[in-house]
Amino acid sequence: MELSLLAAFLMSGKFISKPPPQRPERSFGLDASAGRIPGVSVVHKFGFSGTIGTSFAPLTPLNDYQMPLAAAGTALRVKAGGNAADDVAGAGARGVTMEGLSSVDGSFISETVDTAGASASSATTALFMRGFRAYPSGSGTHADGFTTFSQAAAITIENSAGGTDWMQIGAALGQTQIAAYSVPLGKNAFVERLLFNVSSNKAVSFKFMQRRDILAASAPFAPWRLIEQMDEITGETEVGLSAPLGPFPALTDLMIFAKVAAGTGSASVDLEILLEDA
Numbered sequence: 122m123e124l125s126l127l128a129a130f131l132m133s134g135k136f137i138s139k140p141p142p143q144r145p146e147r148s149f150g151l152d153a154s155a156g157r158i159p160g161v162s163v164v165h166k167f168g169f170s171g172t173i174g175t176s177f178a179p180l181t182p183l184n185d186y187q188m189p190l191a192a193a194g195t196a197l198r199v200k201a202g203g204n205a206a207d208d209v210a211g212a213g214a215r216g217v218t219m220e221g222l223s224s225v226d227g228s229f230i231s232e233t234v235d236t237a238g239a240s241a242s243s244a245t246t247a248l249f250m251r252g253f254r255a256y257p258s259g260s261g262t263h264a265d266g267f268t269t270f271s272q273a274a275a276i277t278i279e280n281s282a283g284g285t286d287w288m289q290i291g292a293a294l295g296q297t298q299i300a301a302y303s304v305p306l307g308k309n310a311f312v313e314r315l316l317f318n319v320s321s322n323k324a325v326s327f328k329f330m331q332r333r334d335i336l337a338a339s340a341p342f343a344p345w346r347l348i349e350q351m352d353e354i355t356g357e358t359e360v361g362l363s364a365p366l367g368p369f370p371a372l373t374d375l376m377i378f379a380k381v382a383a384g385t386g387s388a389s390v391d392l393e394i395l396l397e398d399a
Contacts, residue, residue, distance in 0.1 A: 150313075153395060160398035164310075166253070168300020168377060169389040177328060177378040180300035180390055182289045187252065187280075188374060191336050194224020194250040196281035198234060199242035204273035206261070208238035213273030214257035217290070219245060221252035222303050227336050227372045229305035233258045236276075244281035250335070251303040251374075252278065252287045256296045271295050300377035300390045303335065304369055307399050311367035312375070314393035315360040317351060323386040324353040325379055332374040348375075354388075371399055 154163045168180040179186040189195070197219055199207075207213035218233040225248065232245040255278050260271035270293040278288040288297045304310045319325045329349040337343060348366060351358065369375060377390045 162396045164302060164394040164396060166300060166302045166392045166394060167298060167389060169298040169387075170379065171385075171387040173325060173379050173381050173386040173388060175380055175383060177326075177380045180327075180377045180379045180388070182291055182298055183286055185286070186299065186301050186376060187285065187287045188335070189224075189250055190338060191224045191227070191250050192338060194248040196244035196247065197249055197252060197278050197287060198244040198281050199236055200277040200279040200283070200286065201239065201241040203236075203239055203276055205238040206273035207236045207276060209235040210261070211236070211238060211273070212261040214259070214271060214276060214290075214295075215261055216258035217242070217276060217278070218256055218258045219249070219252055219278060219288070220254040221249045222305060222372075224248040224250035227303075227306040241279075241283070249287075253299055253302050254297055255288045255290055257290070266293075298389070300392065302375045302392070302394055304371050304373045304375070304396075306371050308371050308396045309367070309399050310369040310373065310375070311365035311395040311397075312348075312369075312392055313362065313365045313395055314391065315349065315362070316391040317354050317358045317360075317388065318390070319355050319357075319386070319388045321387040323381050323384065324355050325381055325386050325388045326353055327351045327388075327390065328378045330374075330376050330378060331369060333370060333372065335372045335374055365395060 152158050153161045170180050178184040199217055209215050214236050216233050216235050220231045223230045230247045232247050234242045257272050264271045275292040276290040277286055279286050290297055330345050331348055332343055332345045334343040
């Protein structure tokens with residue numbers, strides 16, 4: 122009887138300890154991207170230019186990035202001269218979503234306008250002081266991405282009065298390629314990753330710069346300051362960061378500039394930016 126009780130006790134598991142159940146570890150980056158960490162989010166920015174010149178310029182397809190004073194903020198529109206199929210009822214892009222900062226207070230804004238084929242679209246109601254991303258909001262084609270595409274041609278975004286190009290969505294890409302970001306009101310930013318890729322046979326030099334207090338209306342203005350410089354890069358180079366760069370406070374411009382020694386070059390840059398509520 123005593124042996125039976127002992128056997129039952131041992132089999133009950135109360136005497137023999139068991140290891141705790143194993144759960145897969147989740148990375149901080151995964152949780153941040155998935156929105157599981159309150160007040161924290163991730164922004165992935167990437168830029169490209171196939172026509173990098175011999176003077177430092179923003180790394181975008183336009184080799185430019187508009188940065189007006191807040192008082193000179195503007196509505197934006199799709200520029201005339203595009204493809205007739207990129208129309209609200211066409212086979213291409215039926216609308217374009219634009220993201221950036223409001224000229225009112227520097228808060229994040231996003232607005233979608235209908236495309237109008239080869240004509241200019243209507244303008245946004247919001248006034249932008251920065252525009253750092255644009256993409257088609259819908260398409261008339263169930264595209265496969267290699268023989269058929271969601272947009273019929275390159276789409277350029279300009280100021281509502283015309284004459285100044287702000288962003289360009291490359292043909293067949295469905296997304297701007299802008300190696301710049303402006304930290305919205307109410308956020309702090311940290312840069313966790315920098316990846317440079319030079320795709321031509323020419324070495325490219327890069328400067329990663331910051332400018333704070335972009336709502337300043339008169340001098341003295343905050344100066345541009347160097348964060349990182351990478352000279353004569355060829356192939357792929359990742360900047361090793363033992364800790365994130367930053368914090369960069371709200372209303373800070375972050376931008377990659379690039380140049381070659383002679384002729385023109387081609388390169389891309391990826392940035393991973395962590396945002397937290399200020």
